[in-house]
Amino acid sequence: MMSELAESNRAVVDDAPPRSRWLPWRKQLLRDKKALFGLIVLAVLTLTAILAPLIAPYDPNAMDFMMMEGPSLAHPLGVDDLGRDLLSRLIHGSRISLFVGFSTVALALIAGVALGVIAGYFGGIADTIIMRYIDLQWAFPNFIIAVYLVAVFGTGLANVIVAVSLAFVDDFARIARGMVLTIKQEQYVDAARTLGASHNRIMWRHILPNATAPIIVQATVSVSYAILAEAGLSFLGLGVEADTPTWGLILADGRSFISRAWWIGVFPGLFIMITVLSINFLGDAMRDVLDVREVKAD
Amino acid sequence: MAGYLLRRSIGAVIVMWAVATLVFFMMRVVPGDPIAAMLFDVGDAAAIEAVKRKLGLDQPIWVQYLKWFGLVLQGDFGTSLYGSRIEVSRIVVEALPRTLSLAGLSFIIAMVIAVPAGLISAIRKHSGLDHTVTIIAFLGLSMPDFWLGIMLIIVFAANLQWLPAIGYAPLSEGFWAWLSHLILPSIAVGTAFAAIIARMIRSAMLEVLKTDYITVARSKGLLNWRVIIVHAFPNALIPVVTVMGIAVALLMAGAVVVENVFAIKGLGRVLIESILNRDYPVVQGAILAVSAIFVFANLLVDVLYTVIDPRIRYE
Numbered sequence: 001m002m003s004e005l006a007e008s009n010r011a012v013v014d015d016a017p018p019r020s021r022w023l024p025w026r027k028q029l030l031r032d033k034k035a036l037f038g039l040i041v042l043a044v045l046t047l048t049a050i051l052a053p054l055i056a057p058y059d060p061n062a063m064d065f066m067m068m069e070g071p072s073l074a075h076p077l078g079v080d081d082l083g084r085d086l087l088s089r090l091i092h093g094s095r096i097s098l099f100v101g102f103s104t105v106a107l108a109l110i111a112g113v114a115l116g117v118i119a120g121y122f123g124g125i126a127d128t129i130i131m132r133y134i135d136l137q138w139a140f141p142n143f144i145i146a147v148y149l150v151a152v153f154g155t156g157l158a159n160v161i162v163a164v165s166l167a168f169v170d171d172f173a174r175i176a177r178g179m180v181l182t183i184k185q186e187q188y189v190d191a192a193r194t195l196g197a198s199h200n201r202i203m204w205r206h207i208l209p210n211a212t213a214p215i216i217v218q219a220t221v222s223v224s225y226a227i228l229a230e231a232g233l234s235f236l237g238l239g240v241e242a243d244t245p246t247w248g249l250i251l252a253d254g255r256s257f258i259s260r261a262w263w264i265g266v267f268p269g270l271f272i273m274i275t276v277l278s279i280n281f282l283g284d285a286m287r288d289v290l291d292v293r294e295v296k297a298d
Numbered sequence: 299m300a301g302y303l304l305r306r307s308i309g310a311v312i313v314m315w316a317v318a319t320l321v322f323f324m325m326r327v328v329p330g331d332p333i334a335a336m337l338f339d340v341g342d343a344a345a346i347e348a349v350k351r352k353l354g355l356d357q358p359i360w361v362q363y364l365k366w367f368g369l370v371l372q373g374d375f376g377t378s379l380y381g382s383r384i385e386v387s388r389i390v391v392e393a394l395p396r397t398l399s400l401a402g403l404s405f406i407i408a409m410v411i412a413v414p415a416g417l418i419s420a421i422r423k424h425s426g427l428d429h430t431v432t433i434i435a436f437l438g439l440s441m442p443d444f445w446l447g448i449m450l451i452i453v454f455a456a457n458l459q460w461l462p463a464i465g466y467a468p469l470s471e472g473f474w475a476w477l478s479h480l481i482l483p484s485i486a487v488g489t490a491f492a493a494i495i496a497r498m499i500r501s502a503m504l505e506v507l508k509t510d511y512i513t514v515a516r517s518k519g520l521l522n523w524r525v526i527i528v529h530a531f532p533n534a535l536i537p538v539v540t541v542m543g544i545a546v547a548l549l550m551a552g553a554v555v556v557e558n559v560f561a562i563k564g565l566g567r568v569l570i571e572s573i574l575n576r577d578y579p580v581v582q583g584a585i586l587a588v589s590a591i592f593v594f595a596n597l598l599v600d601v602l603y604t605v606i607d608p609r610i611r612y613e
Contacts, residue, residue: 139596141551141592143551273437276442
């Protein structure tokens with residue numbers, strides 16, 4: 001009987017990895033090979049970013065007389081057109097990429113969730129005003145919104161962070177609002193209200209904690225899109241100040257020399273790709289473990 | 299249907315009006331004075347006043363807004379601040395076919411890759427082939443499109459010299475000239491899109507293959523390929539069509555970036571160059587043109603749903 005049940009159960013979920021309802025989701029996550037790979041790569045990258053000045057073999061701005069040398073023992077990833085060590089520049093670049101990735105998503109999450117919860121909870125005129133704006137932004141890809149905002153605010157690290165965070169607000173607002181609309185109907189919310197809990201208490205203590213799963217998944221995936229957005233903006237010259245070592249900017253500088261120095265073009269992109277890939281692996285595994293449906297993909 | 303179409307069209311017009319208005323007002327509250335940019339910071343106060351009066355910038359902002367909006371409605375977006383003061387509308391009209399060619403070809407290349415990949419992945423579920431497709435899809439999704447463009451230039455243009463590295467040739471110069479300039483950028487733009495569609499077709503096919511009517515079709519003794527292509531695949535396309543709006547947006551966003559890698563003077567290149575030059579009239583025109591494409595594409599996709607899936611009805 002039990003084994004039959006287990007068999008039929010497996011047939012239903014045969015496309016998803018076998019999972020248990022009793023294991024906490026963090027443990028389940030560590031059982032997923034892709035998630036584990038993602039976590040390890042992210043941990044190494046984060047450590048590299050924090051310890052960049054200690055790990056990097058050279059000063060990222062120090063110039064050498066040997067310009068555009070290919071990878072060698074002294075310079076594992078080669079030297080750029082000004083004689084600067086590429087590996088050191090990429091290690092320092094990880095600081096900006098990860099910082100922008102995490103900080104923009106944190107800002108977008110706070111603003112978006114606040115807007116979405118308020119819109120969903122109060123409804124009426126607040127909902128109409130907030131969602132009119134969110135829908136307007138929703139009509140455009142995040143990256144394009146970020147480009148528009150940089151066009152208005154100007155370039156530079158602080159402006160890029162503001163632009164990219166604002167560009168991601170709509171994703172979080174829509175998810176939070178949708179969750180609140182469902183949870184608002186639950187009996188425990190009625191119970192809290194009957195007991196005299198304030199709107200603030202109901203919104204942030206009773207509703208929000210039950211709406212976290214899709215928000216966590218969206219936040220994870222958004223970090224990878226935010227890193228791609230920063231790299232894209234920097235590549236286009238709309239990002240951080242020139243000469244700052246960031247992955248997008250190093251790549252943009254290397255573009256002029258690709259026929260003579262392939263390594264300047266290849267390695268920055270590989271760094272971006274591995275980072276984004278590991279976050280995507282993590283996000284995908286979280287979606288399975290937390291049982292969240294596919295969210296917006298741009 | 300006609301009522302739905304009308305309501306959606308009005309909605310699209312309102313979105314465009316909102317974008318135009320936001321762009322107008324935000325451009326005027328930002329630091330970085332366009333007049334200063336025009337005079338290259340050398341103009342004295344009197345000269346600046348004269349230019350301001352000439353351009354109507356001494357009037358209240360709402361008068362400026364109404365005037366500007368009236369001109370925009372007539373298709374007049376002003377002229378570039380630089381060079382021969384070329385009209386913004388002409389820049390946009392020249393750039394448009396380049397961007398649309400790139401996005402269109404990216405779509406075709408992506409679908410040609412994604413549909414078979416997704417189908418094979420679903421039919422041979424959990425096989426080595428399926429895992430390979432999955433990993434390639436993840437890589438494609440994680441690759442920056444501009445970097446992929448550079449890699450393609452290194453391999454196929456610089457080393458193998460099969461295709462031109464940069465530029466654009468209009469169709470009037472011949473089909474091959476046009477196509478050869480677009481192949482590499484289209485692959486760069488379409489790869490992420492192909493990855494999403496392949497994954498989506500895979501999961502949609504797996505859902506459909508579990509349904510009763512497929513079992514019926516199989517038990518009737520139909521050939522396997524017939525069941526998959528004729529019975530299952532069309533229904534697996536429905537969820538794919540529902541994300542088409544997002545997908546078109548993704549292609550356009552990709553085109554905006556990749557045009558800059560391949561020096562194709564489409565809308566994306568015009569947009570980025572004008573931002574870098576602080577050429578505000580061109581920035582406004584490019585933003586409005588790019589936005590119009592998104593709004594129109596979304597509208598088109600929504601209307602297409604009803605054609606592809608007759609079960610969807612809008613009142």
